[in-house]
Amino acid sequence: MTTPESTTAATTATVSATQTDTAVVTLDTPIQRGEQTISTVTLRKPKAGELRGLSLSALMRVDVDSLQVLLPRISSPTLTKFDVGNLDPVDLVALGGEVLAFLLPKGQVQDFLNA
Numbered sequence: 001m002t003t004p005e006s007t008t009a010a011t012t013a014t015v016s017a018t019q020t021d022t023a024v025v026t027l028d029t030p031i032q033r034g035e036q037t038i039s040t041v042t043l044r045k046p047k048a049g050e051l052r053g054l055s056l057s058a059l060m061r062v063d064v065d066s067l068q069v070l071l072p073r074i075s076s077p078t079l080t081k082f083d084v085g086n087l088d089p090v091d092l093v094a095l096g097g098e099v100l101a102f103l104l105p106k107g108q109v110q111d112f113l114n115a
Helices: 004-010 056-060 064-074 081-085 089-103 106-114
Strands: 022-033 036-044
Touching: 022 089, 036 064, 036 089, 056 064, 056 089, 064 081, 064 089
Parallel strands: none
Antiparallel strands: 022 036
């Protein structure tokens, strides 16, 4: 049975972290690695160990240096620090927004996504 909540989640433009521990982001500017082209990146919700050495407040500010450390730990295909440093700013903000959504309490995620 389809509920209004599942229908809303299914129709969100970029798959968000509202009800899952993963998010898929379609890149506006794909990453080119030799002959491989990466056009979508799947992020998974980080565990506490993957946040080691990082400031949560910096991640909440979507700090570029912090994202360069965290994204390689939680992305598939795995992005390198070099890949993150060369992302189109639009794509960096999209990935950072999903990271931020992972760090918010479940009750606040939908408010964040609607803002």
